[in-house]
Amino acid sequence: MRGTTLRRGGLSLRVDTRGMVVGLLLAVAALGMGVVLVGTGDFPIPAADVVRTLLGEGDPTQDFIVNELRLPRLLVGLLVGAALGLSGAIFQSISKNPLGSPDVIGxxxxxxxxxxxxxxxxxxxxxxxxxxxxxxxxxxxxxxYALAWKHGVHGYRLVLIGIGASALLGSVNGYLLTKADDLDAARAVAWMTGSLNGRDWEQVWPLLWSCVVLIPVVLWHSPALRMLEMGDDSAYSLGVPVERTRTVMMLASVLLLTAATAAAGPISFVALVAPQLARRLTRSPGPNLLPAAWMGAALLISADWASQRAFGSDQLPVGVVTGLLGGVYLVWLLATERKAGRI
Known part of the structure; x- marks a missing residue:
């Protein structure tokens, strides 16, 4: 499907039909998997009963399990996945590099x-x-950002400096773990794995308000971000305030990432994978911000369901599942980029 131009009077608006349809389908997939996830657990609940309970028509037992125990975990998963997908889409667009993901650049x-x-x-x-x-x-x-600055921030310099920062910070994290006592070390390792276990409304509200504030800012600057992908000179000629746009979008991206990490711990590879899968589905240029957000939500919810169901009685933190799948994807991506001569 190609884009459609809507005209009214002297105004016209170009709508990416395929991108809208893909975004809608990803939203439906994320919400559908959310219903399945809420019904999963030691007390399984059919999907129809989950929906009925969410609409306020369930019995008291189902109402407690769904709305008090499992709904906060679902909302944290959806919001974290969306925040990571958006953050990854922004950084990959700014760096013009598929490796320009918060996971990779520190x-x-x-x-x-x-x-x-x-x-x-x-x-x-x-x-x-x-x-x-x-x-x-x-x-x-x-x-x-400061280290990558040299008459502006450019893609490969940002990625290379970020990879160095990631290696350095990984060593710092390893050192901190060696200085911790057994109890703190166990707590730290559990947190660093990334998990949705035990999430409640205390994690939902700060993350929700962060997304309510930051996502409109990101979407408002989306047209300018798309023009930045054509190069700074072209963006300047079209009237885009290049450095201001880049700075605002990077700041919003970092805040989305940190809000997600604060709520669920550092969950790896969703920010790397979600934007690229969304772009492959939409087949559209530009950052594809909303499809990337819904793809991130769908991936994280699906990974959380798999972490509970795919390994028998041994439930894994969702960060282990995303790390496993993301590592395979990263190897495939590096091989593809090398074959294409881009690295």
């Missing part, structure tokens, strides 16, 4: 380092750990 490691510092050095509460993850991600973003 921002996820920075958030992990912030949370890990709070756990190991202060034995802080979950709220303090979340704040540490936000601060760590922001400081990492500022450092990488």
């Amino acid at each position: 921002f996820s490691q920075g958030s992990a380092a912030g949370g890990l510092t709070v756990i190991v050095l202060t034995q802080g509460s979950p709220l303090a750990v979340a704040a540490g993850a936000v601060v760590g991600g922001l400081l990492t973003g500022l450092a990488v």
Whole structure:
């Protein structure tokens, strides 16, 4: 399907029909998997009963299980997946590189380092750990941006400096783990794996408000971000404030990533994979922000379901599943890029 042009009076609007349809289907898939996920557990609930309970027509037992125990986990999963998908789409668009993902260029490691510092050095509460993850991600973003700056921030320089920052921060995280006592080390490892287990409304509300504030900012700058993919000179000629747009979008992307990490720990590879799968489905140029967000949500919810059902009685943290699948995808991506002569 090709784009459609809508005209009214002297105004015209170009609509990407295929992108809209793909985004809608991904949204339906994410919400459908969410219903399946809510019905999964030691007390299984049929999908029809889940929907009926969400609409306020379930019995008291189902109402407690669905709305109090499982719905917060679902909402955190949807919001974290959407935030990671958006963050990855922004960074890949800015860097013009499929490896330009927060997982690869150090921002996820920075958030992990912030949370890990709070756990190991202060034995802080979950709220303090979340704040540490936000601060760590922001400081990492500022450092990488400053080091990558040379008459502007360009794609490969950003990726290379980010990879170096990721390696350095990975070593810092390893050192912090060696300094922790057994209890703090176990807590830190569990947090760094990334998990939706035990998530409640305390994690939902901060993440929800972060998305409510940041997603409109990202979508407002989406046309300018698309023009940036044509190159700085072309964007300048079209009236785009290049550095301001790049700075705002990078800041929004880092904040989305840190909010997601604060809520669920550092979940790997969703930010790398979701934007690329969305772009392959839409077959559209540009960052494809909304399809990437829904793809991230669908991937994370599906991975969480698999972590509960695919390994028998041994439930894995969702970060283990995304890391396994994402690692396979990364190897395939590197092989494809090398074959095409781009690396």
